[in-house]
Amino acid sequence: MSCTNQFLVTLTVQTINTKSTTEADPQTGIHPDAPPPDGRHRRGRSTGRAAGQGLTAIQDAVEIYRRLAEANPAGYEPALAAALNNLSIALAEAGRKKESEQASREAAELGTSR
Secondary structure, three states: OOHHHHHHHHHHHHHHHOOOOOOOOOOOOOOOOOOOOOOHHHHOOOOHHHHHHHHHHHHHHHHHHHHHHHHOHHHHHHHHHHHHHHHHHHHHHOOOHHHHHHHHHHHHHHHHOO
């Protein structure tokens, strides 16, 4: 594996493994990344800061897979398509429909180009 690819893989793992370093509110005992009490987390939706961090991590992964796919399309286009699909879902959940549709179309094009 080249140094660039090793760096990108390491960066991906670090991004995925990054955890929130914030602590629970001392007065309420509620952590800022905790799911809301109304049960929205049961439907798989994130809210607030945690959702933003998740979307950022997915966007970072898409950019990493784009670079890897440029160097080795056969090896990384399937992973790029999967990352784009995840991005499409996260964008839709964030209410960003146009961007979600664009990511979904790109993922589908990659899936049919093989």
